[in-house]
Amino acid sequence: MQKKPIMTNFSNAFCNSCAMLMRAMTFVAIIHTTTALEATPFIEEFREGIVNWKLGIISSSASFSFYTNEKGKPISPISESETRINNARKEALEYAKDRAVEKLCATLRMLRFDGTKRVGDIIRENEEIKRKLSETISTRVYFRTRPLDFYSESCEAKINFGDVIAALSFDFPELPFPQRDDAKIRTDYTSLIIDARGLEVYPMLLPSIFTEHGFEIYSYRYVNAAAVHKYGMATYCTSETDAMAHKKAGSHPYYISAIRALRGCPVIADRDARRIFASPVTKENLKNCKVIIILSPKETRH
DSSP states (O other): OOOOOTTHHHHHHHHHHHHHHHHHHHHHHHHHHHHHHHTOBOEEEOSSOEEETTTTEEEEEEEEEOEEOTTSOEEOTTTOSBOOHHHHHHHHHHHHHHHHHHHHHHHHHHSBOSSSOBHHHHHHHOHHHHHHHHHHHHHHOEEEEEEOSSSEEEEEEEEEHHHHHHHTTOOOOOOOOOOOOOOSSOOOOSEEEEEOTTSSOOOOSSOOEEETTSOEEESTTTSOHHHHHHHOSOEEESSHHHHHHSTTTOSSEEEEEOOEEETTEEEEOHHHHHHHHTOHHHHHHHHTTOEEEEOOSOOEEO
16 A cells, blocks of 8 residues: 655645635735725826826926036036036926926816816906916915936926916805705705716816706805815715715715716706705805715826
């Protein structure tokens, strides 16, 4: 009779343990990947910059390199003559800043203003707004700079939605929300979360919300101007997990699904509108822009 190796049982047990460990590690990796995807903010990538609709920030990046002559001496990008290395780097950084601001302005013009216009349309229609926006960009843009290598400097330029909206000099009449007294139960909600994934709903600076009968129940007409400038009218994200964790959501948000889209904005059922407007507390939270809209996690390129 042939004897079995004495290590067979141990080897089998070891292999089984390894297999179980690998399955566990794979499971953890899947969970980690899923969580990471759920935490992804809604970002639009334009040709010249990026818009983070969750954080309410527009950003762009640029770089510039100086060069040296045949003697190895740095050449000034401005005078095109020999200069000190520190001067060449400083001038390269200024060029990078200027280019980053140019790209930021180009991105800003592509930004959706509301369901019918982009910021570029507003600027073309009003020279005074164009002047104010230019002034805001020169004073409110903040920069992050760093050297790329020995010859190159890079710069990232950012501006907040609130600063842009303030510069557009838009009038917020702060009208009272529609009155509803037909809700059976009044419930106070800290915010409104609308799941619009899979619909033709787009992020915009001044979005609206409609009922299924076409009535506009949320827009710039109803909200507090100071809240818009500070928080933006709506926050956009890509998952319910991200929406519920956002500081706007509060402890008791009202979570609903949009039933369709209208001019790029969400449409909600009439029964949901009844529940929202039955509570003065909920209406006050909406007045302070406590609105979160969930969109499909995709990047939009222009």
